[in-house]
Amino acid sequence: MKLLFIGSRLYDDIDWYVKSKNIESVLTESNEEAINLDLPDQVFIVPRGMDGPKQVALMQNVDAIVPLIGIDPPLIDVAYMKEEVEEEYGIPVIAANVRAVELTSDKIKTKEFYESIGVVTPNYQILNSPDELTLDLPVVLKQGKGQGGKDIKVAKTIEEVQEYFKEFDQALCEEFIEGSEISIEVLGFNGEFAALPPIYKGETTLEGVHPLNKVKTGPCIVEGLDNNLVQHTAYKVAKNLGSDGIFEMDFMYSSKKDQLYAIEVNTRPNGTRYLTTATCGVNSLCELVNMAIGEFSLANISDKLEYHYSTEIPIGNYEGPAVKEPAKSFEVNDFVVHGPVGYQRVTARANSKEELEKLVEKLI
Template sequence: MKILFIGSRLYDDIDYYVRENGIESIITESNEDAINLDLPDQVFIVPRGMDSPKQIAISQNVDAVVPLIGIDPPLIEVAKMKEELEAETDIPVIAANVRAVRLTSDKIKTKEFYNEIGVPTPQYQILAKDDFESKLKMEFPVVLKQGQGQGGKDIKVAESLDDVKEYFEEFDHALCEKFIEGSEISIEVLGYNGEYVPLSPIYKGETTLEGIHPLNKIKTAPCLVEGLDNNLVQRTAYKVAKNLGSDGIFEMDFMFSKDEQQLYAIEVNTRPNGTRYLTTATCGVNSLCELVNMAAGKFSIKDIQDKLEYYYATEIPIGHYKGPDLNDPLKSFKNNDWVVHGPEGYQRITIRADSKEQLDRYVEDLI
């Protein structure tokens, strides 16, 4: 089997799995100095955009295409390429379709989508720079966001009208959302050919007025939040994915208000995400490897259920890792109880153990 992977930055996460399964690998990459270009069987340096990957997929007669893109801006072009290539050839592209990307890449459209399918989401309104003072009807604090953006970019928790005025010094419009005091939850859902399976919910900490960046938070799993039913998180995530009706990885963010005893949907990402290591550590299912299984026609809910394991895990920002050497493959829990990931200076360590007590000991020994 031959698979074309678009983008090299995440490829070292799955190189071992591709080789184990005897798959011939090709990568297209627009940056000739990108990492991991020494790993696949073939590399093509191409212009930005999806025209060249599409043509290479056809000319190299690949069996499937797996985009490994962890940022939002290229996703709509990937989705268009998917629909074109699948319409013109028998080559599947393991990625979200145009409808799903358009709904999830714009936070306002995502809100409207939640309302249409009956999934609770925080109260919101759209504000404009020229009349926000007269139109703002929500009590403080509120969260101000732009329609596009990821990783906390362009988000501000406003506690007063002066904070809102300051935000509009930079922007002309904003999504204004009720600030939910409670727990931040993420969950990955895998989907292909109409089958969807939610994995383990991840606890990402409590909401803060300071708006701490997600990369600077300590995360844990399984999600153990008083009053929260994890089955509800999984059922809600399944409902969202089913209504999106697309393929690949979905990462969904939720808030759980302890005061209201209410789970709120916040946003969806249709790409590989930052919680994937913690998910793998907790339940034994690697979402990127599952993209390879989708490409190979081996993805099924039963297979996922057979793989499920149960560990305690945590992810901690460490900056520079200086601990013991890891076993190969370095970014896999196959032969390791911890994995180090992220760029130098911004590294994180994800650790797993059979019990909460054992996990605490690991953390004490390693950090």
């Protein structure tokens, strides 16, 4: 079995798994100084875009293509390439299709999609000027496109709304939901969808603290919230998108209103994947490989499910005990270190809260 992987930044997360499956790995990358280029069997440096990877896939006669792209802008090009390569050459591309990317890469379209399938989302309006504001303050101001908290502002006063419009001509304006932030991964392939355990990402703040600066835990334990509701809602969203790959969804739960709100969907690998793996034993990136080699099924996911307590902590530069090789595998480790130097995070797991606390004390 020969697979083409697009993008090297995330490849070290799955290199150990690819080798364990005796898969011949081919990788394309547009940056010749990128990390992880020493890991695959073959590497091709290609221009930006999807034409280079497509040509390499055909030249190398690969069995499937697995894009490892963790940012939004290239996803639509990947989606168009997927539809072309699958239709004309019969090579599976394990990624979202054009419709799914178009609906999820624009926050306004995502809102409209939620409403069309009957999923509750915070009240919103499209503002072309601060004078049009009708929602009660505070509000959350966003741009239609963007990720990782970019161009998002929690405005507590009309003056802060006016300040936002000094930089932007339009804004998606949402009511501010006070409550718990939740993330969940859904895996989808050939019409089958598996919603993994939800992850708790902390409480909303008027200061708009970035998710990378918060301590996260798994599984999600929030008083009054039924995790089955989160999984059911996430499953409903993924099924209506009707595409392949990883879906990462963000929700808010308001205990005051006892209401779960859908916030956004990403059709790519995401920042909570280590915590999800630590919590339930299912690695979403490895499952992309399983989709490519015909080993993904709901039964296989069910057989892999484990139950652990886990946490993810930002530590800057890790200086604790060394991890075992393969360093990114929870199959041999009870903790994994990830992220660039200076912004590293430790994700750890244990069989009880008490054991987890002791492990964290040892690590940090």
